[in-house]
Amino acid sequence: MGDFLQQMVGHINPYYLQILVNIGIGIILALGLNVVTGLTGQLSLGHAAFMSIGAFTSALLTIKLGMPFSINLILTGFITAAVAALIGLPILRLTGDYLAICTLGFAEIVKVVFLNLDITNKALGLSVPAAVTSIPMPVVVWGVVLLTIICVTFIHNSRFGRALMAVRGDEIAAEAMGINVTLYKVQSFALGAFIAGVGGGLYAHFMGYINPSDFGFLKSVDILSMVVLGGLGSITGSVIGATILSAAPEFLRFMASYRMLVYGGLLVCMMIFRPNGLMGNVSFTGLVLRxxxxxxxxxxxxxxxxxxxxxxxxxxx
Amino acid sequence: MLTLDKLYVNYGAIKALKSISCHVEEGEIVALIGANGAGKTTILNAISGIVPTLSGTVTFLGENITAIPPHEIVKRGISQVPEGRRVFANMSVLENLEMGAYIRNDKDAILEDIEKVFVRFPRLLERKKQLAKTLSGGEQQMLAMGRALMSRPKLLLLDEPSMGLAPMLVAQIFAIIQEINASGTTIMLVEQNANMALSIANRAYVLETGEVVLQGPAAELAANPDVRKAYLGE
Known part of the structure; x- marks a missing residue:
């Protein structure tokens, strides 16, 4: 099985493979943030921090403990989720702008801490040995993508998901329905972080090198743009948004430093013509059935x- | 059933409630009337736990619920229709009603109760699949009430059900409130429309700047010249 997959992946141009993996990781991160910002309505400007925590945790688990990759990823997810729950408990009592600024601050703290810890090799960053798996990395990444899509879809249609949507709709009304708003917000935050942590772990092992500065504010905004472009709360939207924005830098490579202009212009047009995002207010299943x-x-x-x-x-x- | 004893609530430096004591007996409709800023909504929010109290106690069915968080209070049987309705705008009518039954697990009984709500509010049945934000004000009020009933409350707290509604609709909503009461739900009602409130209530409390200034049977209060002058526009 592993050999066959290796062979198959071997036939694909490595450059495209790289883009494909980037898209996959982008989708995972966007889906994670979509749970927090799209489904629960809590604006987070620090999602990259959880990716960072995941990346370094996963890298250290491999380097220091030599842990098998599958267990490594799951453990990384749980550790990241635990950090998110811990930080979420105090800050999720805030709403709107205040919460956004808090998450922004948290992300900066994480970055600075990693830049100064010996174990993360300070500003030099960590070299991560390739993951020891018989299944090639791109297949692992896309397997995780599928798994994440399935999980998140399941959550959207569950009682838990309905409660999160109620929290997004109106916190006071949700509380009046008997929903423990703070608890649900923390749970959704932890879930988003779990997914981001796994994404970070994949990133670390695929890239082979991680630096705390890679997970700065711009990365957070990148992930948020994917979710907003696709449409807040829409899973299909997040997938499409992440695909477009992960692939765009590659296709705009010929424009070199001007590509960020196109990027910005795209988002501005988006806000004017489809403020709800590409797939906002569109039911994908409805479209397919129709x-x-x-x-x-x-x-x-x-x-x-x-x-x-x-x-x-x-x-x- | 519900007793408030010397309840104090502050918003920062502002004293919103000053030693409020009142009680609601099973099966009653009790109205709280008073001008803007008298503390009517604050009382309801203090009962349902949304606003923290400074001192004093709220006792419901013999249990002290003063320090219990709002989502737990719903489970004890108190359901609030918040001021301004606060329906879930991006959910359909049906989903809103399902949210109302969030604390319950008995699927079949929930379906039955949804049907009961539709019997009581036929307009909602017509708009079953519509998003709540597309409903008119009156329909949203009906939805908010229906949603609150879905948790099978023993005590229903209604905050300004007549707010922003046409007079004909107000009469209709108040008739429904009486029906709900007749079918066994105790009701505590906050109203600006003192006339309407006193016409359906058993008893009423008149509030002024965070204090109870008058109380008694609704008919008595409606006949009281001071009340008539201050709140009934005479």
Missing amino acids: ALGRKPHLKTVMEQKISETSRSGNGDT
Whole structure:
């Protein structure tokens, strides 16, 4: 199995492979942030910090303990989630701008701490040995992507997910429904961090080198842009947004330093023409069902209803 | 059923409630009336735990619930329809009602209760799949009340159900409040529309700047010349 996959991956141009993996990691991170910001409505400007914690934890677990990669990733996720829960408990009592600034501050603290710890090799960064797995890295990354999509979809449709949406909708009303708002916010924060931590672990082992400065404010904004571009709260949106924004720097490479301009312009246009994001307010399953002819378009439903009522109205007179 | 004893609430330096004592008996409709800023909403929020109290106690069915967080109080059987309705705008009518039953696990009974809400508010049945933000003010009020009933409360706290509604709708909402009460739910009602509130309540408290200044049977208060002058526009 492993050999076959190795061979298959070997046939793909390494440059495209790299882009593919970047997209995969982008999707994982965006899906994680989507749980926090999209589903629960808590604006976080420090998602890269959790990626950073995940990357360094995972790297150290490999370097110092030589832990098998699969266990390493899961443990990394849990450690990152624990850190998120710990930091989330005090700061998630804040809302809106205040929370955003707090997460921003937290991310900077994480960066500075990693830049000064001996164990993370200070500003030199860590070289991470390649992961010891029989399955090639790109396949692992995309396996995790699929797993994350499945998990997050499941959460969206669960009782837990419904509660998170209620918290996003109106915290006071949610509390009045018997939802422990703080607890749910911390749980969603920890879940988002878990996913980010796993993403960070994959990143560390795929890149082979990590530096605390790679996970700065710009990285957080990058991830947030993916979620916003795709549409807050939409899983399909996050996947599309992450794909576009992870691939864009590569395709815009010929524009060298001007590519950030295009990037910015894209987001500005987005906010004007589709402020809810590409997939905001669009039900993907609804679209698919409609394409398959399983679900009539709203317009036809309305027309049917109108013709029915007018018919029954005629019958009365 | 519910007893408030010498309740004090401060918002920073502002004393919102000053030694409020009142009680609600099972099966009653009790109205709190008073001008803006008298502390009516604060009392409801203190009961449901949204606002922390400084001192004093809230006792519900013999249990001291003063320091219990709001989500636990819902489980004890107190459900609040918050001021300004606060329906979940981006959820459908049906999803809003399901949210109301969040603390319950009995699926079949929840479905039954949803049907009961639709029988009581036929307008909501017509708009079952619509997003709550597309409903009119009156429909949103109905939805907020229906949603609060979904937790099967023993005591329903209603905050300004008539706010921003046309007079005809107000009459309709108040008729429904009486129906809900007749089917066994005790009701505590905060209202600006003192006329309406006194017409359906058993008893009422008149509040002024955080204190109870008058209390008694609603009919008596409605006949009181001071009340008529201050709150009933005479």
